[in-house]
Structure formats: structure tokens, C-alpha cells
Amino acid sequence: MERGFLDELEDNAAVRIWSETTQQEKCDSLAEGYISELWDFTRISVTQNSLQELKEILDQWNEEVRQLFHSNYGDLPYLLYMKVDKHLFRALAQFWNPAYSCFTLGKVDLVPTVEEYMALLWCAKIQVDKVYSRAINPPTFLKKLMNIIGISEQWVTTRIKQKRDNKCISWRNLKDVVLKHLDMKKRVDVFALSIYGLVIFPKALGHVNEAVTDLFDRLDKGFTPVLAILAETFRSLNACRRAGEGRFIGCAQLLLAWFHSHFWKVDKVSYRVFSGSYFLLKEVVATPMRDDISMEKWIAILQNLQEEDVE
Incomplete structure (x- = not known):
């Protein structure tokens, strides 16, 4: 089998160049020399679920269970x-261009790629060439x-709820399974389902x-969730x-x-890499980041980005 993109040691600049070249070949990128102007302000909510209980459960797991999950x-x-x-998120959203499905930041055109998200969600079982698509006649929600x-x-039937047009199950019910199921592999599976x-x-x-x-039912067969994640990201933006x-x-x-x-960057030199053996998301989380910058300041920063500012 040929080595995939993630098996090669590529820095962020190479990934970006690859992405931009692909866009140009497919005629999806912005016209050369195009400089964006900020559109009408979008009032976007980033309401999140509370993740404290998930973190508390994870903190209780021993190394063996953590390795099973990983x-x-x-x-x-x-x-x-x-x-x-x-x-930052609300500022970034102002620069999303629905016509091109990308962020137009000053003179920079950026869009998340499959390779980049694969690197962030690194998982040995995921195969980039196995793309998830919804089955024509999928099993019922109950069966899944x-x-x-x-x-x-x-047990499952009594806990399925209807939320508008969608059937769902509450985290409160799933939490009971994660804490009490006799099969540790099932605990791990339900915990992962809850994160998704x-x-x-x-x-x-x-x-x-x-x-x-x-x-989720297709993940154990090696299907990648990345395209579905990106599609939902673009659709919502x-x-x-x-x-x-x-x-x-x-x-x-x-x-x-x-x-x-x-x-x-360190002294204007790129030093992060996208590779199958580098845990990028772990380092992003561990890196201290300022949280005292206002949305207005972020907008000013993003609006004036130059190509040399971006890896």
C-alpha cells in the first residue's frame, strides 16, 4: 500500500500550499488579487454543552482504559x-464566505482540509479513503x-426522545451506561458516542x-468521520x-x-508538522492562549492578515 499523506512528514505550509493548489485546479478559490471586505455583522451563538461530567469520568480512568479508548x-x-x-469564534465567523466556502482573511484564503482534520483527530483505525455516507436503508435508531x-x-425504547424532527437519547441516560456497564469496551464506546x-x-x-x-455505527469499520464533520461545519457557517x-x-x-x-511560529519559522505520529490536538490544548482579546480586536487582526502571517 502506498504511503498516505499523513505518513509523510509535511509542515503546515506544505499542507496549505497543497490545499490552495487543489482549489485553484478545481476553480474553487477566490480570484487572484481579491481582497475581502467585512460583510454585514452576523450574530452567531456558540452555545456549548457542559463537558464537566465527561472530563470527570475521563479523569477516573486508569491507563489501561485510556489506551483502550485511544x-x-x-x-x-x-x-x-x-x-x-x-x-475569536464570532470574529472568525464574520470572514466566512458562503460563495466559496472558505475564510477570506485580509489577503489570505483559508479553509479546513480533510488532511488537517485527520491530523487533529488522529486515530489509527480511521482510513482516509473510506468515506462515510448515509445508508439507503439504515437500521432503526433503536437497533443502532x-x-x-x-x-x-x-431499556433503550423507554429512553428515546423526540426533539423537533429528530430522535435522540439524553446524556444523562448515556452517563449511566458509561458508569455502570459491566463491559468496559461498551463503556468506552458509549463515552466516545457521547463526545460525538x-x-x-x-x-x-x-x-x-x-x-x-x-x-458512529460505521467507525469500527474504519470509515472516516472527517468529511461529515467538515460538511456540518460548512453548512452551519x-x-x-x-x-x-x-x-x-x-x-x-x-x-x-x-x-x-x-x-x-517561532522567530517567523514554521515548526509544527502534520504527520501520523504527531499529536497536534494534544499540543494545541496544552499551549497557553490569551482569552482577553475582544471580538472587535480579533476582527481588526483578521481583517489585516497578510500571507506571511499564516503558516
Whole structure:
């Protein structure tokens, strides 16, 4: 098998150049010399689920359980510790261009790529060439939950709720499984499902909805969730920008981690790498970041970015 992109040692600049070249070849990038102007202000909400209980459970796990989780689901737990800077996020959202599905920051055109998100969500089991798509006749929500949780039909049936147009199950019920299930592998699986539902696809606050279980049910077969994550990120940003308001229901933690990864330099020299053996998300979380910058200041910074400012 040929070595994939993540098996090669590539720095951030190489990833960005690859992304921009691909956009140009596909005629998706902005016209040469285009400089953006800030559109009408978008009032975007970044309301998040409380993740304290998830962090408390993770802190109680011993090294053996942590390794079991990591071997199956990679670096997901680091998302629990990624602080969402609402000022930065709201400022960044103002520069999202729905026409091109990218951020136009001053003279810089940036968009998250599959390779970058794969590096952030590093997981040995995920195969970049196995793309998730919703099955034509998927199992029912009940059947999928029974398979993932490993508990009786009666228990699951009584805990399924209807939230607007979606069926879901509450974190409170899933928490009981994570704490009490006799099978440790099932505890790990349900914990991972909860991260996907509460952090990566936080559509219904405090709940995991049916669409998340459909994706999650395919992860053990090596399917990558990255395209679905990016699609939801773009869809939510587009909806908010076009409406001028709204709640972002993509993964704010991942988007901000991606953003920060493009602005790490030491003496103007790039030193971060995207590779299969480098845990980028872990280092993003561990890096101290200022949280006292106002949204207005962030907007001014982003509006005046030059190419040399970005890795």
C-alpha cells in the first residue's frame, strides 16, 4: 500500500500550499488579487454543552482504559479540554464566505482540509479513503443504540426522545451506561458516542441525536468521520452567514484548533508538522492562549492578515 499523506512528514505550509493548489485546479478559490471586505455583522451563538461530567469520568480512568479508548477512537478526549474562545469564534465567523466556502482573511484564503482534520483527530483505525455516507436503508435508531450500548430493547425504547424532527437519547441516560456497564469496551464506546453527540455534532443540547449514531455505527469499520464533520461545519457557517444570525452546531473546538495551528511560529519559522505520529490536538490544548482579546480586536487582526502571517 502506498504511503498516505499523513505518513509523510509535511509542515503546515506544505499542507496549505497543497490545499490552495487543489482549489485553484478545481476553480474553487477566490480570484487572484481579491481582497475581502467585512460583510454585514452576523450574530452567531456558540452555545456549548457542559463537558464537566465527561472530563470527570475521563479523569477516573486508569491507563489501561485510556489506551483502550485511544486505540479505538484516537485523540477525541483532547476536545474536552479545548477552550472555545467565543470572541475569536464570532470574529472568525464574520470572514466566512458562503460563495466559496472558505475564510477570506485580509489577503489570505483559508479553509479546513480533510488532511488537517485527520491530523487533529488522529486515530489509527480511521482510513482516509473510506468515506462515510448515509445508508439507503439504515437500521432503526433503536437497533443502532442497542448495538452500540449493548442493553435490552426495553431499556433503550423507554429512553428515546423526540426533539423537533429528530430522535435522540439524553446524556444523562448515556452517563449511566458509561458508569455502570459491566463491559468496559461498551463503556468506552458509549463515552466516545457521547463526545460525538455533545462536542462534534452538538445539535440538540444535552442529547445525542439519531444521525450521530448512524455515523458512529460505521467507525469500527474504519470509515472516516472527517468529511461529515467538515460538511456540518460548512453548512452551519453558511446558514448563519446567510441569515445574519443563528447557532453554530458544528464542532467549534476543532475549528478553533485548526485556526490556531496556522499561526504557530517561532522567530517567523514554521515548526509544527502534520504527520501520523504527531499529536497536534494534544499540543494545541496544552499551549497557553490569551482569552482577553475582544471580538472587535480579533476582527481588526483578521481583517489585516497578510500571507506571511499564516503558516
